[in-house]
Amino acid sequence: xxxxxxxxxxxxxxxxxxxxxxxxxxxxxxxxxxxxxxxxxxxxxxxxxxxxxxxxxxxxxxxxxxxxxxxxxxxxxxxxxxxxxxxxxxxxxxxxxxxxxxxxxxxxxxxxxxxxxxxxxxxxxxxxxxxxxxxxxxxxxxxxxxxxxxxxxxxxxxxxxxxxxxxxxxxxxxxxxxxxxxxxxxxxxxxxxxxxxxxxxxxxxxxxxxxxxxxxxxxxxxxxxxxxxxxxxxxxxxxxxxxxxxxxxxxxxxxxxxxxxxxxxxxxxxxxxxxxxxxxxxxxxxxxxxxxxxxxxxxxxxxxxx
Amino acid sequence: xxxxxxxxxxxxxxxxxxxxxxxxxxxxxxxxxxxxxxxxxxxxxxxxxxxxxxxxxxxxxxxxxxxxxxxxxxxxxxxxxxxxxxxxxxxxxxxxxxxxxxxxxxxxxxxxxxxxxxxxxxxxxxxxxxxxxxxxxxxxxxxxxxxxxxxxxxxxxxxxxxxxxxxxxxxxxxxxxxxxxxxxxxx
Numbered sequence: 001x002x003x004x005x006x007x008x009x010x011x012x013x014x015x016x017x018x019x020x021x022x023x024x025x026x027x028x029x030x031x032x033x034x035x036x037x038x039x040x041x042x043x044x045x046x047x048x049x050x051x052x053x054x055x056x057x058x059x060x061x062x063x064x065x066x067x068x069x070x071x072x073x074x075x076x077x078x079x080x081x082x083x084x085x086x087x088x089x090x091x092x093x094x095x096x097x098x099x100x101x102x103x104x105x106x107x108x109x110x111x112x113x114x115x116x117x118x119x120x121x122x123x124x125x126x127x128x129x130x131x132x133x134x135x136x137x138x139x140x141x142x143x144x145x146x147x148x149x150x151x152x153x154x155x156x157x158x159x160x161x162x163x164x165x166x167x168x169x170x171x172x173x174x175x176x177x178x179x180x181x182x183x184x185x186x187x188x189x190x191x192x193x194x195x196x197x198x199x200x201x202x203x204x205x206x207x208x209x210x211x212x213x214x215x216x217x218x219x220x221x222x223x224x225x226x227x228x229x230x231x232x233x234x235x236x237x238x239x240x241x242x243x244x245x246x247x248x249x250x251x252x253x254x255x256x257x258x259x260x261x262x263x264x265x266x267x268x269x270x271x272x273x274x275x276x277x278x279x280x281x282x283x284x285x286x287x288x289x290x291x292x293x294x295x296x297x298x299x300x301x302x303x304x305x306x
Numbered sequence: 307x308x309x310x311x312x313x314x315x316x317x318x319x320x321x322x323x324x325x326x327x328x329x330x331x332x333x334x335x336x337x338x339x340x341x342x343x344x345x346x347x348x349x350x351x352x353x354x355x356x357x358x359x360x361x362x363x364x365x366x367x368x369x370x371x372x373x374x375x376x377x378x379x380x381x382x383x384x385x386x387x388x389x390x391x392x393x394x395x396x397x398x399x400x401x402x403x404x405x406x407x408x409x410x411x412x413x414x415x416x417x418x419x420x421x422x423x424x425x426x427x428x429x430x431x432x433x434x435x436x437x438x439x440x441x442x443x444x445x446x447x448x449x450x451x452x453x454x455x456x457x458x459x460x461x462x463x464x465x466x467x468x469x470x471x472x473x474x475x476x477x478x479x480x481x482x483x484x485x486x487x488x489x490x491x492x493x
Contacts, residue, residue, distance in 0.1 A: 041340050081365070082313050083343065085335025164346070164361040177342050184338020204339065233340065 005303060009291055011281035013075070015118050016095065016227035023110075025071040025097060030060035032077060036266045039251035041258055044081035046090070053079040056284055057096050059269040061162045062237070062270045065098055065280060066272035073097035075224065075287060087229065089300045093287035100280045104220045104236040108196055111224060111232060119294050121226065128199045129218075141179055142216050152178040160185060173190065176203050190227035207244065208235030224285070227293040234283030241253070241273035308370035312345040312362050320371040322351070323360070327352040327424050335364070352422065352429055371424060376419045380413045390421060390431075401428045409433040411466035412484045433484045435485040438493040439463050440479045447472035457489075 037045030037052035045052040047219065054060070056078050064072060076092045078237045097120065099107055108126065115121040137155070138171075139147045153170055156163055156178065163185045179201065198221070202210045205219030220236035238244050248265045255262060291303045310321060315333045322328070343364035350357045352373070362368070378390040378399065386399045390412075399421070403410070406430055409419065412433040420432040428464045444460035457469040460480075465493040468482055479493040 042337075042343070083335070083337065084313075088337065164359045165344075169361075169363060169366075173342070176339070180339035180341040184336060184344075188338065204341075247405055 005291070005295060005297075008295055009303075010292065012118065012291065016075070019114060019117055020073050020097065023071075025073050025099070026069070028061065028064060028069065028072045028074050029049040029076070030057050030064070030074065032079075034059065034266070035268070036264045039248045039255065039263045039265060041251060041254045041260055044083075045263070046079045046081050053115075055080050056094060058282070058284065059266055059272075061096060061098060061282070062277055063272045066277050067101070071097070071099050074118075084298050087289060087292070089288065089304055092300075092304075095285040095290075096282065096285050098237075098280050098282040100278045101135055101282040102236075103279075104198060104222060104234070104281055107236075108198060108222055109282060111222075111234065111283055111285075114195065115194060115224075115226060119226065119290070124194045124224075126196045126198065129197055129201065130189055130199070130216075132195075132197055136190055137182060142218075144175070147172075149175050149178060152182065156181055164187075166258075170226050171236060174203075176201065179204075187229075188225070188230070191229050191267060194227075195225045196222055198218070200305045205238070205247070206235065207238050207247075209238045209240075211236075220281075226290075229286075229293045230282050230291045231293065232285040236281045237271060237277060239277045239279065241270055242274055245270055308372075309367040310370050311367050312364050315345050315347065315362075320373040321349070322369040323349070326354075327373055327429065329373075331357060337364075337397075338425055352424070359433060372426075373429070374423045374426075376421050376423065376477045377418050380417045382415060383410075386458070388431075388446065390419070390428075393418070395400055399428060401431060405429075406431050409484075411462075412437050412439075412482070413464060414439065435484060436481055436483055438479050438481050441474065441476050442472070444470065444474070444476050446475065 004027045032052055032054050033048050033051045035051045037164045038055050043055050045055055052274065054073060057074050057076055061072060061074060061264055073095065075093065075095050077091055080090050081090055082091060099110065127135065130142050133141045141147060156165060156170060157167060163181065165181065199213060199218040200217050200221040202217045205221060208219045208221040210217055223230060226231035288300055288303055292298065292300065297303050310319060315330060317330055317333060319330045321427060327353055328349040330347050330367045331350050335343065336346060337343040345362045345364060347360050347362065347374040348357055349360060376392060379393050381389040381391055383389065386447045387401050388403060388406045390399045390401060417437065418434055421428055422430045439462040442463050445458055447458045457471055459467050460470040461467050462476065468487060468489050470480060474480060474492065481490040481493045482488065483490050
């Protein structure tokens with residue numbers, strides 16, 4: 001029986017490689033097993049007999065960048081345990097690329113070009129995190145005093161005919177947990193065309209640098225929504241080793257508070273930052289979901305099973 | 307107390323929420339902002355039949371419902387208690403009349419029903435999808451009489467009343483779909 005998706009997927013991958021070739025971005029292949037897992041309390045890494053399966057190629061690729069690789073991209077498998085659903089598979093395909101000398105805005109433009117070229121998309125609607133909250137929920141999440149956590153919880157409960165979470169379930173949620181609920185349940189369903197959200201709250205920075213924009217501290221991070229899929233996550237990469245280590249230590253603290261297995265901090269990544277990560281921006285894109293969005297498929301099993 | 311974690315959620319899984327047994331109808335895994343993940347489920351209350359939506363945090367556990375579905379043969383009733391038997395073990399079960407209310411009008415002796423047990427007590431009784439029952443009372447139905455919309459009411463041997471075509475007569479056995487309560491054909 002002929003699988004009709006095989007040819008489509010091959011064509012898309014071919015076009016992706018053409019896209020990067022034309023821009024002088026080099027393809028790399030890095031190991032899938034690392035000595036340490038990620039400290040992010042919301043990601044569960046799969047243990048191998050020695051080390052862990054990667055949850056993304058980020059750390060390995062940053063080591064290459066620090067060693068002078070220049071602009072690089074990779075298409076590889078990543079693994080996140082217990083994430084199973086219509087759009088989630090424990091094993092999934094990631095496209096990740098890094099551009100030396102690009103800031104966030106530069107990379108956003110390139111990601112937009114990527115979608116126009118590969119997926120036939122129209123130009124993206126670009127909204128900042130505060131703008132998208134103002135547009136759909138009428139408040140600016142950066143005004144923390146005015147719109148404090150109580151306000152966020154009330155808003156969630158007020159929308160409970162749709163969200164269906166009890167006060168009890170959210171009582172220990174951090175501000176970011178609450179914002180994620182509001183974003184995911186109330187704002188995301190509106191992002192059905194091609195939308196790029198940028199400049200996130202600094203507490204949601206992950207590995208992005210924090211900058212001050214119009215007097216407000218923001219994380220230089222963006223996410224791409226295309227045809228209702230959350231497809232990509234990008235950063236203007238943090239270069240400061242001390243800052244990165246502090247963030248990892250905070251992760252570890254959070255893991256302990258949640259009673260999660262302790263994860264060692266990745267000192268190879270920190271070593272790369274010591275050596276010197278060039279000024280660069282990088283983005284991780286879900287290839288399986290890209291296929292799903294382009295081929296109009298709503299279950300990830302359908303696209304990965306052959 | 308057996309529990310399920312949200313990781314185990316799938317359609318058909320039976321759980322207890324607010325002391326009632328539910329079955330999962332739909333299960334959606336979401337992870338907004340790559341932060342806390344959730345399972346958004348549609349669940350049906352097995353006592354009331356009502357479907358509600360609920361969101362669980364990923365990793366939360368719920369109490370498992372001890373639900374078993376068995377085939378049982380209806381034996382007889384004495385008005386307040388209906389008697390059923392498991393055909394394989396010959397074990398008998400007594401069910402209060404109000405639990406059999408909906409199914410009662412379709413049950414003939416020896417009919418095989420699907421019985422749902424919760425903690426070993428009968429929760430629901432579902433009659434077979436199709437039954438063949440004799441019409442005990444119906445008008446002759448004059449040809450061309452469209453005043454009833456081309457059909458007429460017929461009372462069946464079990465007490466159920468269904469709409470049948472005009473050409474069907476008293477004492478005939480007809481096939482009925484118990485799920486819709488509609489006449490299917492002559493038996």
